[in-house]
Amino acid sequence: MKKVLLILLAIVVVLVAVLLFNTFSFHSKQINADPVPLYKTDDAVIQRLSQSIQFKTISFQDSGKMDTAQFNGLHRFLKTSFPLIDSLLTLEKINNYSLLYKWQGSNPTLKPILLMAHQDVVPVDPLTLPGWAHPPFDGVIKDGFVFGRGALDIKSGITGEMEAVEYLLREGFKPERTVYLAYGHDEEIGGKEGAYQIAKHLQQQNVQLEFVIDEGGSIISGIVPGVEKPVAIIGIAEKGYVSLELTVEEEGGHSSMPPKQTAIGILSAAIAKLETHPFPTKMDGPGSVMFEYIGPEMAFGMRLVFANRWLFGPVIESQLDKKNSTRATMHTTTAATIFKSGEKENVLPIKASAVINFRIMPGDSIQGVINFVKQVLNDERIKIAKTNEFGDEPSFVSDTESESFKTVQKTTHQIFPDVLVAPYLVLGATDSKHYKNLTKNIFRFNPTRLEDADLKRIHGTDERVSIESYKGTISFYIQLIKNSNQ
Numbered sequence: 001m002k003k004v005l006l007i008l009l010a011i012v013v014v015l016v017a018v019l020l021f022n023t024f025s026f027h028s029k030q031i032n033a034d035p036v037p038l039y040k041t042d043d044a045v046i047q048r049l050s051q052s053i054q055f056k057t058i059s060f061q062d063s064g065k066m067d068t069a070q071f072n073g074l075h076r077f078l079k080t081s082f083p084l085i086d087s088l089l090t091l092e093k094i095n096n097y098s099l100l101y102k103w104q105g106s107n108p109t110l111k112p113i114l115l116m117a118h119q120d121v122v123p124v125d126p127l128t129l130p131g132w133a134h135p136p137f138d139g140v141i142k143d144g145f146v147f148g149r150g151a152l153d154i155k156s157g158i159t160g161e162m163e164a165v166e167y168l169l170r171e172g173f174k175p176e177r178t179v180y181l182a183y184g185h186d187e188e189i190g191g192k193e194g195a196y197q198i199a200k201h202l203q204q205q206n207v208q209l210e211f212v213i214d215e216g217g218s219i220i221s222g223i224v225p226g227v228e229k230p231v232a233i234i235g236i237a238e239k240g241y242v243s244l245e246l247t248v249e250e251e252g253g254h255s256s257m258p259p260k261q262t263a264i265g266i267l268s269a270a271i272a273k274l275e276t277h278p279f280p281t282k283m284d285g286p287g288s289v290m291f292e293y294i295g296p297e298m299a300f301g302m303r304l305v306f307a308n309r310w311l312f313g314p315v316i317e318s319q320l321d322k323k324n325s326t327r328a329t330m331h332t333t334t335a336a337t338i339f340k341s342g343e344k345e346n347v348l349p350i351k352a353s354a355v356i357n358f359r360i361m362p363g364d365s366i367q368g369v370i371n372f373v374k375q376v377l378n379d380e381r382i383k384i385a386k387t388n389e390f391g392d393e394p395s396f397v398s399d400t401e402s403e404s405f406k407t408v409q410k411t412t413h414q415i416f417p418d419v420l421v422a423p424y425l426v427l428g429a430t431d432s433k434h435y436k437n438l439t440k441n442i443f444r445f446n447p448t449r450l451e452d453a454d455l456k457r458i459h460g461t462d463e464r465v466s467i468e469s470y471k472g473t474i475s476f477y478i479q480l481i482k483n484s485n486q
């Protein structure tokens with residue numbers, strides 16, 4: 001008996017020793033960089049952001065509805081607002097409406113960098129208009145904010161980057177490394193006419209890029225429980241996308257003599273089955289790389305948990321499972337989005353169809369999704385087909401040990417000294433996916449400060465950006481270009 005107790009005690013001692021060892025060797029991944037004061041910008045930068053919002057460069061689902069005059073207006077506005085860029089950079093219009101600026105560097109052996117954003121914005125639902133403090137396309141400047149559709153997503157990216165380049169040109173800065181600015185015009189509907197064409201154009205010239213930086217994460221306060229500091233989340237990967245249509249065809253007939261299961265019943269059961277058979281969770285992928293960066297900054301208890309994920313993995317998993325937004329970082333998601341069947345109340349439908357939208361985890365694939373669905377359903381009555389020929393495979397994962405990531409991270413610490421940096425997995429899709437053949441380093445980060453509650457303004461109601469934050473955005477891009485040239 002005594003021997004058993006001694007063995008148990010020994011096990012406990014070893015376990016505690018391992019937990020503590022892991023906790024104390026769980027070192028901070030934040031970079032110590034000397035802060036750089038914000039670069040001085042005048043109020044004209046705010047006016048220009050406001051003006052850029054006033055062009056209604058809306059992407060409609062039906063691309064035929066595009067108002068080309070608004071895009072041409074924005075182009076003329078950028079030309080006159082940034083005179084040094086206009087005279088010293090080359091501009092190519094790709095597919096008429098997408099913009100590619102090139103700032104030639106002096107050293108051709110250095111790979112260029114490419115700063116992105118997109119010109120288009122999502123429409124404003126007329127039903128939400130009463131919820132807007134100011135009309136969505138007036139670009140009203142008030143109470144320390146610039147209001148309007150695109151203030152966050154992402155006119156402030158275009159003007160922020162262009163202000164930075166204009167500033168550096170005014171200073172007489174000459175880059176060694178070529179800088180591209182690339183602004184597609186249809187990101188909100190997939191980017192096939194814009195960013196995809198820009199990337200193709202660069203590929204035809206055999207351009208290889210050091211890194212690409214596009215929208216994605218931001219600097220968010222109050223996003224991680226137990227972390228006081230704002231966190232700059234930098235997307236190092238994004239999920240893939242595919243929609244499958246499930247179809248069931250049955251004999252129709254009178255509803256007075258129905259079969260045990262109608263087409264609707266068969267399909268409903270199939271969807272229910274998919275919902276109760278989620279894709280396996282992946283706790284070692286880019287969705288959890290964030291823990292490596294956030295964990296060491298937490299109080300002792302949480303640090304111990306994150307430093308010992310081999311033991312506490314299931315606990316962390318069950319916490320992440322509680323919220324839709326965190327659950328989605330752990331696995332490929334399944335969402336039934338369309339269901340169609342039936343014409344008349346007393347007629348058996350001959351067909352039922354549904355569309356299921358999947359967001360694919362890096363490491364999974366479109367074919368993997370199809371195989372999984374077939375295997376789960378295992379029902380020959382259900383036909384499975386992609387809704388369109390393509391879909392997007394998940395992105396590769398950019399290396400956080402690369403010089404490029406460290407440059408972005410260092411720049412963030414310099415301009416926003418109070419924030420923590422953490423890589424993360426982007427759940428939606430960005431235009432940067434089109435650049436996958438041009439670089440190994442794609443970072444999805446919009447250097448703007450947001451409160452957790454601001455997130456729903458993106459694509460939502462009363463979109464706005466704080467003036468203070470926008471000035472930080474401009475400074476970030478100035479410093480990023482400087483740092484990329486060291």
Ligand SMILES: [Zn+2]
Nearest residue numbers: 153154187215
């Ligand atoms: Zn966007």
